[in-house]
Amino acid sequence: MNTFKKIEELRAELLKYRLENKKIGLVPTMGALHHGHISLVEQAKEKSDVVAVSIFVNPTQFNNPEDLEKYPRNIERDLDLLKKAGCDIVFTPEVTEMYAGSHDLKISFGVLENSLEGKFRPGHFSGVGQIVSKLFNIFQPDSAFFGQKDLQQFFIIKKLIDQLCFPIELHMIPTKREDNGLAMSSRNERLTQEEKLEAGLIYQTLKQSAEAILEGTSIHHVIEQANELFEKNERLTLEYFEVVETENFTGISTVSDPKTTALCIAAEIGKVRLIDNLLLNY
Structure with a gap:
């Protein structure tokens, strides 16, 4: 090398x-x-x-x-x-x-x-x-x-x-993940072990939300549920959670094509900002 x-x-x-x-x-x-x-x-x-x-x-x-x-x-x-x-x-x-x-x-x-x-x-x-x-x-x-x-x-x-x-x-x-689903990131080095475990909520929210949308739950309701999940957590602060078209990354209210639909999230824990996403047809 x-x-x-x-x-x-x-x-x-x-x-x-x-x-x-x-x-x-x-x-x-x-x-x-x-x-x-x-x-x-x-x-x-x-x-x-x-x-x-x-x-x-x-x-x-x-x-x-x-x-x-x-x-x-x-x-x-x-x-x-x-x-x-x-x-x-x-x-x-x-x-x-x-x-x-x-x-x-x-x-x-x-x-x-x-x-x-x-x-x-x-x-x-x-x-x-x-x-x-x-x-x-x-x-x-x-x-x-x-x-x-x-x-x-x-x-x-x-x-x-x-x-x-x-x-x-x-x-x-594809994103590599820790055992609890947390996306591997260089910024994870700044997290304590406890914070890493708690940050598993990020992927949990993405996965549950994607499943709910595919089962017919409205995007508006899914976003509300995601916000409620983070409001109950004392250490994780949700910056945004959006369902978007990958063509322009602006929010949508209905899914036209699962292949070009993504769930995107950003949250902060321990002064470390983490981002993640899931394509709807994962």
């Missing part, structure tokens, strides 16, 4: 593989890796000749400076996990490498960025679009792999690929 910090050195290495007509699969991450990330690497290995992973905590997608400061970092552990997973290339740039000079570029994703995560985290998706575009230009991968846990982000990136004509095949990998 080769590790690079400089863009030009990485590009030179990737060119060697391209000249051999080898397919490159990219897994962008912000580090603090867990089994969910490794599942992305495993899928990339199945579908690519060369697996490349980036580790970069991107400052432009954080609207909360405290969240950026407290974001978990453990590069030595990350590199050890990636080596064991059979990763070929790791890119670990400094902020000055990725954002040399000014970085005032803004990317708008229209209605898709103004709902749910975009609404509660202004500027977040512009930052995501900015860094993912940079990584796509640097790596020029044949395919890229993202987790379903960040479902809205996945569709943001899909729009980026479609509208900017990146010749990249995009793959969404």
Whole structure:
């Protein structure tokens, strides 16, 4: 496994593989890796000749400076996990490498960025679009792999690929979960064991709500029930719970197609913000 910090050195290495007509699969991450990330690497290995992973905590997608400061970092552990997973290339740039000079570029994703995560985290998706575009230009991968846990982000990136004509095949990998259903996330490292157990309510709510909708319960009633569940919990605070169309991530009152319907949730526990989702036809 080769590790690079400089863009030009990485590009030179990737060119060697391209000249051999080898397919490159990219897994962008912000580090603090867990089994969910490794599942992305495993899928990339199945579908690519060369697996490349980036580790970069991107400052432009954080609207909360405290969240950026407290974001978990453990590069030595990350590199050890990636080596064991059979990763070929790791890119670990400094902020000055990725954002040399000014970085005032803004990317708008229209209605898709103004709902749910975009609404509660202004500027977040512009930052995501900015860094993912940079990584796509640097790596020029044949395919890229993202987790379903960040479902809205996945569709943001899909729009980026479609509208900017990146010749990249995009793959969404199912969310990996703890035994109680809690979605694996780097932010989970900031939770106590007790908080992790309590946070299982997030997935429980998603699953029960999806089953209720499929059985004919109205979306309005399902949302009311979800809010009541969280109101009874003293430590978990519900930020939003919505049933949306994945085309634009705006709320719906009736289901037109289960395949394009998602239940999305954000909640806070112990000053840690957690998000999760479930596709209705899971």
